[in-house]
Amino acid sequence: MAVDFDIIIADAVVGDEVEFARIYSKVWPEIYANRDIGVNKGDIDMEFESIRAGMLDNWRVIIENNGTGDGYCCVAKNGGAVVGMCGAVREKINNRIRDFYIIADYRAKGVGKKLFDRAINWFGNDLPILMDVVAYNKKVISIFENHGFLRTNKPLRYREIAGNKKVSIIEFCFDRNGLGGY
Numbered sequence: 001m002a003v004d005f006d007i008i009i010a011d012a013v014v015g016d017e018v019e020f021a022r023i024y025s026k027v028w029p030e031i032y033a034n035r036d037i038g039v040n041k042g043d044i045d046m047e048f049e050s051i052r053a054g055m056l057d058n059w060r061v062i063i064e065n066n067g068t069g070d071g072y073c074c075v076a077k078n079g080g081a082v083v084g085m086c087g088a089v090r091e092k093i094n095n096r097i098r099d100f101y102i103i104a105d106y107r108a109k110g111v112g113k114k115l116f117d118r119a120i121n122w123f124g125n126d127l128p129i130l131m132d133v134v135a136y137n138k139k140v141i142s143i144f145e146n147h148g149f150l151r152t153n154k155p156l157r158y159r160e161i162a163g164n165k166k167v168s169i170i171e172f173c174f175d176r177n178g179l180g181g182y
Helices: 016-032 041-064 111-123 138-146
Strands: 007-011 071-078 081-090 095-102 129-134 157-161 165-174
Touching (some): 007 111, 016 081, 016 095, 041 071, 095 111, 111 129, 129 138
Antiparallel strands (some): 007 071, 071 081, 081 095, 129 165, 157 165
């Protein structure tokens, strides 16, 4: 599908969180569905619906205080529609990208780099940046590794989906000081 690009990267504003639900519903099945472990689109849809309201409320609070505390969210918009988002948090000993999603038609076009750069600028410090990635999403792992992320030494973690299916998660680190992962 050909996509016209008029991408604007901006701080998220109240109302954008509603668009996040649309992004999650498109992107989560691509990320989490995996036949080998028995997680299908129906499982992902069920998981999303079970946490949707609370998630949107949390995003609304972060956006209302966007960048003034420990949380920040920026978005990529095309013609006013949110096509990507990056949620970031300052923690005591590191920074963390909590959410980073881009609709498929807008991937591999520089949108992710622009979102990531905006979050880095917001962090405003030299602390390492951590991010969780689904362990079986080899394409995303390759992208992050090609952009300087290294896998940390933390053991594999799991996220439960649809009440009883476990998705393996690995942690990556981006260190602007060149010290590598930890």
